[in-house]
Amino acid sequence: MIKAHNLTYGYIQVQPVLKHIDLDMPAGHVYGLLGRNGIGKSTMLKVLSGALIGQGDYTVDGRDPRRREVEFQQSIRLIPENEALYDITIQDYARVTRPLYPTFSDEILRQALDELHVPADQKLTNMSLGQQKKALISLSLACNTPYILMDEPTNGMDIPSKSCFRKLVANMIDEQRTIIISTHQVDDLEGLIDYVTIMENDGIILSDSLEAIGQKYGTEDIKQVFCQLVNIE
């Protein structure tokens, strides 16, 4: 479970990107983190993963990310929008990542690479942008951590790959796992997420299950609700 109270973070202290965020995310769901560009979605994921140090009270599974404890780091995997690229194959990358994550699954890696049609023996730097993205997502999913945070994972993917990605993530859902997917491409998450969190300048303006949103707004069309809440025609 992810809990935050009065969470604030700013790259420059006088100009916080995240302002007094209150958040309550029960475990075992797939969350869509939506918001306009530059609203702080990526920053939020980095703060929750412990890469950035925020202010206020916030915990992931009862642990304070700021303490950067090994057990915490082994339970969470952040997939940034732009990852550093290395001149190695995904097989070699997996070989050095595996010892760091006790839950690492070669079976998940093989399955993900197969479904996303990524060659395991090709160097990352020789792949197209979409292939690189899919390879790195496969590796992160193979870490098999209870918390997976993805930042714009479908950027650069073609339509068939997006479909495969949705299927792959859906296969990983269980009661112990929490997946947060940050995106501004709402359509890519259709049928995948069961909770929606929308960020605006004032903080979190909506965080609820699709079912509750349907009852409240009379529709489960996330795009429509999103446009309505952030005043987009």
Added chain:
Amino acid sequence: MNTFSINRVGALLRYDWTLSKQSLKHTLVIISGIYISLVLLTFFTKYEVGMVNIDTTGVPEAISVLCYTFFSYANIAAILVVTTLLTQKFCYSRTATAYLTLPGTSLEKFVTMMIDYLVVFLGVKVLYVVMFYLTMGLCSLYAPELDWAQNALAMDSQIFRFDEVHTKLTEAFDGDKIGDSTLSQSFANDLASTISTLLWTTPFWSLISFAYYLILCMFFRTNVQVKAIATYVATNMMFTILLIITAIIFIANAEPDTWTGEEVYNFATTLMATVRYTSYATPLIVGGLLYFLYNQMCHKQAK
């Protein structure tokens, strides 16, 4: 409970070296390229000119001095580049974000970083020595009639600041001095001493100095290279100026009229030694202070 694990340090090292293999290769190729270019430029220009215009007996010494100067600067530049690259890798940018979230305690990551740094640092130093001897070898092949080994060794003594080793060697060889014709007999011993001192004394002092630079790199978030190098040079200059002012005040109050020439000479020598060692030690103290402040800032932010 965060306990230190050697296995995790090993895993982090394997992770680092596997991922950074390519960029490290590129860096080494660039550094070697700089060395070789400088050597060739120096050698061919000066030697050819020297053959026409100056007494050839002075050529080896002149080229040794030039090589020494170029190598020293290239060595410092290489270490600054490597330090900056490693610091950026660990502290900033996308790689740093990924690295921070990797499983491992801060101490384990710090140890990994220091091992990485030490390996690369020693690698650059060894490359420096190899290149120097290669240059002298090249010189010997090009102009075998001149005594290159003698001058190379004489310069070598200065490069690594072997004053003490030099003295002991001189004693051991019954008063033979580096630069004398009989020195060739002690070449193997001298080379062995060079390497042993290189692996201990020189890296030790240099490490202290560059540890300070490393801390400066960690302190700045943007334009790391420019800011860190500028601060590094500025603080070193500041301490030297401070020492000179202190010395002037001291001399002014010490009634120098009563001093003999030898006393003045001894005083100047001691002062220079103080400047030399303080320029290593004092920045370290200031570096420690800055690092303490930096940690305080992080701690305050983490509350």
